[in-house]
Amino acid sequence: MAISADLHALTRSRAWVRWLKRLWANDHIILGGLAILIGVAAGLAAIGFRYGIDLFRALAYGNWIVDELFNSYAAQMPWWRVLLATTLGGLAIGLFLRYAMPDRKPQGVADVIESVALRGGQLRATDGLKAATLSAASIGVGASVGREGPVVHLGASLASCLAGWLHLGRRLTRTLLGCGVAAAIAASFNAPIAGVFFALEVVVGHYALSAFAPIVIASVVGTVISRMHYGDFPAFILPQSYEIASFWEFPAFALLGLAAALLAIVFTQSVAVSAKLFERAKIPVVLRPAVAGLAIGCIALAYPEVLGVGYEATDKALQALYSFETLVILLVLKVAATAICLGAGFGGGVFSPSLFLGAMLGGAFGIVATQLFPELSSGSGAYTVIGMGAVAGAVLGAPISTILMIFELTGDYELTIALMVATAIASVVVQQANLASFFAWQLARRGVNLRRGQETEILNETKVRSLLDSNYATVTPDAPFAEVRDALVRAPFGELLVCDGDGALRGTITFAELAHLAFDSEAQEKLTAEDLARKRPPVLLADDGLSTAIRVFQTSAEPHLPVVDNKQSRRLLGFVHEHEAMTAYHRALQQVRREESGDP
Numbered sequence: 001m002a003i004s005a006d007l008h009a010l011t012r013s014r015a016w017v018r019w020l021k022r023l024w025a026n027d028h029i030i031l032g033g034l035a036i037l038i039g040v041a042a043g044l045a046a047i048g049f050r051y052g053i054d055l056f057r058a059l060a061y062g063n064w065i066v067d068e069l070f071n072s073y074a075a076q077m078p079w080w081r082v083l084l085a086t087t088l089g090g091l092a093i094g095l096f097l098r099y100a101m102p103d104r105k106p107q108g109v110a111d112v113i114e115s116v117a118l119r120g121g122q123l124r125a126t127d128g129l130k131a132a133t134l135s136a137a138s139i140g141v142g143a144s145v146g147r148e149g150p151v152v153h154l155g156a157s158l159a160s161c162l163a164g165w166l167h168l169g170r171r172l173t174r175t176l177l178g179c180g181v182a183a184a185i186a187a188s189f190n191a192p193i194a195g196v197f198f199a200l201e202v203v204v205g206h207y208a209l210s211a212f213a214p215i216v217i218a219s220v221v222g223t224v225i226s227r228m229h230y231g232d233f234p235a236f237i238l239p240q241s242y243e244i245a246s247f248w249e250f251p252a253f254a255l256l257g258l259a260a261a262l263l264a265i266v267f268t269q270s271v272a273v274s275a276k277l278f279e280r281a282k283i284p285v286v287l288r289p290a291v292a293g294l295a296i297g298c299i300a301l302a303y304p305e306v307l308g309v310g311y312e313a314t315d316k317a318l319q320a321l322y323s324f325e326t327l328v329i330l331l332v333l334k335v336a337a338t339a340i341c342l343g344a345g346f347g348g349g350v351f352s353p354s355l356f357l358g359a360m361l362g363g364a365f366g367i368v369a370t371q372l373f374p375e376l377s378s379g380s381g382a383y384t385v386i387g388m389g390a391v392a393g394a395v396l397g398a399p400i401s402t403i404l405m406i407f408e409l410t411g412d413y414e415l416t417i418a419l420m421v422a423t424a425i426a427s428v429v430v431q432q433a434n435l436a437s438f439f440a441w442q443l444a445r446r447g448v449n450l451r452r453g454q455e456t457e458i459l460n461e462t463k464v465r466s467l468l469d470s471n472y473a474t475v476t477p478d479a480p481f482a483e484v485r486d487a488l489v490r491a492p493f494g495e496l497l498v499c500d501g502d503g504a505l506r507g508t509i510t511f512a513e514l515a516h517l518a519f520d521s522e523a524q525e526k527l528t529a530e531d532l533a534r535k536r537p538p539v540l541l542a543d544d545g546l547s548t549a550i551r552v553f554q555t556s557a558e559p560h561l562p563v564v565d566n567k568q569s570r571r572l573l574g575f576v577h578e579h580e581a582m583t584a585y586h587r588a589l590q591q592v593r594r595e596e597s598g599d600p
Contacts, residue, residue, distance in 0.1 A: 031172065035179045035214035038162065039221025042155035042183035046222070047229055049132055049151050050188075056140025057308075060085040071312040074142070074304040082142075082304075083297040089141025090293025090346070093134065094286040097345050100130055104285050106138075106347035107131040108149030109202070110442040112156040112177065116203055121160055121173035128157025135347035138289075142307040144296060144337035145348020148188060152349070155184030156203070175211045178204040182215045183222030185405075190233065192223040194405030201398045202439070236311075236410050239319045242382040243414045249376050252369050253386060253418045256362065257425030260390030263331075263361055264430050267354075267395060268438050270335050272445075274343025285345065292344030296337050305330055306337040309352040317359035318384050318410075324367045331360035350438050354392040362387020382418070385410055389419045394426035397437020462584050464549050464563055465542040468574035472562075474499045477506050477530035484509060484529045493560050497572060498533040505564055505572045507533025539564050542573055550585055553578045 058064045061081070065073050074082060097104055107127060115123050135150030159180030163173040178199040186195030196212075196219045204211050278288050299306050305313035313330065316322060322330070338353040366383025385406065393402035403423050407416060430437075473491035475484055477498055488496045488509060496509040509532050538556040540549055540563045552561060559578050564570045 031175060031179075031210075031214040032217055034162065034166075034176060035217040036221055038155075038159045038176060038179045039183040039218035040225060041158045041162075042180050042218070043187040043222035043225025045132075045154050045158060046151050046184050046187035046226065049136055049147065049154065052133070052136035053139045053147065056089075056137045058140075060089050060141045067309055067311045068315065069312065070308050071304045071310070074300060074307050079301050082300055083294065086142045086293035086297035086300070086307075087290055088293075089137070090143075090289035090291070090344075091287070093138055093141070093143075093289040093293075093346060094284075096134055096137070097289065097347075098284075098286040101134060102127055102130075104345075106134055106345060107153050108135075108347075108349055109152050110439040112153055112181065112203060113439055114443055114446070115156075115160070116174055116177060121163065121170065121177045123153075123157045123160035123177075125157050125161035128154045128161075131157075131347060135349075138341070138346040138348050139308055141293065142296060142300065143289075143293070143341040143346040143348055144306050144308070144310070144334065144353060145341050145346055146350055146352030146354075147309055147348065148185065148351040149349025150347060151184045151188045152181050155180035174204060175214055178211060178215045179218035182219040185222075186219040187222040187226035189405065189409060190223065190226055190230070191405050191408035192219045194401050194408050195219040195222065197404055198398055198401035201401050202396070236315055236318055238385070238410050239381065241414060242378055242385065244382075244418055245378045246376045249373075249378060250418070250421060252365075252373075252377075252383075253421045254425055256365050256383060256386055257390050257422035258429060259361060259365060260358065260387060260422060260426040261394050261429035261433075263335075263357060263391055264354075264394035264426060265433055267335055267338070267350075267357060267391075268441050270339035271342045271438075272441070274339040276343075278343050278345075288344040289341075289346055292340045292346065295340050299333055299337055303330060303333055306333050310334065310356040311352070314356050314359045314388070317363045318381060320363065320379075320381050320384070322360075322363060324364055327360045327364040327367070331357060331364065334360065350395055351392060354395040355388045358388035358391030359384050360387075361391060378415075378418075382415055385415055386419050386422045390422040390426040393423040394430045395438050397427070397430075397440060399423045399427040462546040462588055463542070464540045464544045464546075464576055465573070467549075467576045467580050467584060468542075468563060469577060469580075470574045472497055472572075472575050474572070475509075475529045476500065477528065477533075479529040481527050481532070484532060485514065488514070493575070493577075495560060496529075497562060498529050499572050502569075503572055504570045505537075505539065505562055506530060507535050508537040508562065509533050537562065539570070540576055541566060546581065546585055546588060549576060549581045553581060 054064055054066065057070065061073070061077065063073065097106070101107075108131070112123065115121055132150050132154045135145070135147070138145055139147055156177045157180070159176040160173065163176045168176065181203050182195040182199035184195075185198055186192040196216050199215050200212065204215070283291060296306065317327065334353060334356050338350070341348070342350070362384040363380055365387060366377070366380030369383060370377040370380055389402055389406035392406070393399040396402055403416070403419055406419060407413065471492050473487055474497045475487050477500055479487070484496065488494070488511065494510055497505060498507040498509060500506055507530070509529065514532065538552055538558060538561060540552060540561050542563055542565055560575050563573045563576055565573055
């Protein structure tokens with residue numbers, strides 16, 4: 001009985017071990033656990049980033065001021081203190097940019113997208129911390145930029161670091177980056193739903209359940225961390241609930257969408273012009289933020305609303321506290337201020353400026369619409385909300401997540417239909433103008449094509465060495481004609497490889513090289529394999545990716561290519577056949593299509 005009981009207990013313990021092993025081998029379980037860790041890390045990072053902004057603002061302006069009160073505080077400061085803070089702060093930013101940042105440029109959402117498309121989601125945590133420091137300091141000294149881009153980059157960097165430690169593959173790393181992005185946005189804006197869809201829409205690129213579930217978990221955890229610290233409050237408090245007054249108002253919403261598209265295009269092009277002007281002016285990188293800071297400080301002396309993320313001014317626009325003239329002036333000045341800051345190299349994002357611009361545009365549009373058709377208008381405040389979503393959606397190139405984000409930021413459900421109409425029209429118009437988003441424009445400046453880049457990255461995961469065929473025939477360079485002829489007859493694929501004593505490839509011989517000597521017996525006695533060989537045949541390197549192999553096959557028109565270890569030693573490793581490369585190419589493209597369609 002005792003032996004039977006022991007065996008039964010042993011069997012049960014082994015069953016538990018097998019169950020635990022299956023559990024550990026399940027990607028969904030692993031991703032769920034990692035999503036919780038990333039949600040906590042990104043949530044804490046978002047909170048820390050906001051405190052970093054407050055710290056740098058306290059250093060620059062001499063007092064601890066939150067975003068929502070910064071513009072009013074700056075309006076009461078002496079003019080010289082504002083100019084000193086923005087100019088000297090810009091100089092400090094320039095020094096940090098010059099000596100600490102990779103490539104001497106700030107980093108943000110575009111770098112996350114590029115990493116996913118081209119580098120398998122690889123981001124360095126140190127670069128993320130540097131970028132966050134640069135952006136927190138930029139916003140703290142008054143730069144007219146947003147805080148969402150740095151938080152997204154920081155969350156993605158932490159997730160990429162964890163994926164690197166665990167040596168995860170490209171697909172899992174990509175999902176973890178989505179978790180970091182979702183948690184960062186959710187914690188920063190108290191918008192968990194929008195965080196999920198922004199990560200899926202912009203970073204991951206599909207809505208497969210394998211990615212959706214862990215991203216939702218990370219977003220919820222990030223939101224919980226944020227609410228435990230700040231409480232559950234929307235970013236903007238609406239003075240009232242809005243309702244659509246009449247369905248005859250929808251043409252006005254559509255017209256506002258068109259205006260938002262034009263504003264988004266002008267905004268993006270203004271940043272492009274600003275960047276080009278700073279480059280052409282030959283101003284050193286270290287001085288550009290200081291020059292921009294002086295310009296922003298001068299603007300802020302009359303309109304301090306342009307400083308920082310601008311949440312206070314956006315909130316006032318929602319409460320209809322600005323006149324039509326003030327809204328238009330702030331709209332123009334904010335475009336100029338943000339373009340100057342981003343063009344000069346200040347770190348920061350574009351979401352908060354987009355909300356600001358949308359609020360000013362919607363408020364001004366609403367005033368005109370209400371005066372023309374007072375009985376049909378839902379009120380200028382309603383147009384302000386719609387304008388925020390339309391401009392932000394067009395700038396970010398993420399209409400779905402932007403609609404959800406505006407809903408979560410304002411808590412107003414009644415205007416959702418109108419918001420959807422305006423945002424969809426604005427996004428479509430911007431895309432038809434070949435400006436898919438602000439981030440796509442940033443990547444285009446670097447010569448990055450997202451679709452082609454993603455395909456190339458997946459294709460290059462397959463290396464030439466994995467397709468090697470070791471069935472080949474060789475001869476030494478001093479082999480006589482008769483030996484070459486006999487070896488060529490027996491050679492696979494009708495191609496003979498000439499290799500020296502070290503195994504280095506010296507050339508190739510096919511029947512074409514022997515054809516003109518078929519009846520010249522005198523020449524045959526004098527020639528060796530080295531004399532007959534094609535000296536520099538097209539070759540592939542063992543570490544070449546599949547896209548390189550396909551390109552060489554196409555340009556050389558060869559059905560088989562020899563593979564060497566490197567260009568220096570040219571040690572022969574084997575053959576690669578065109579049909580094998582094309583088969584692998586087809587499999588890789590199928591993987592791309594599966595990921596695009598959301599299949600695991």
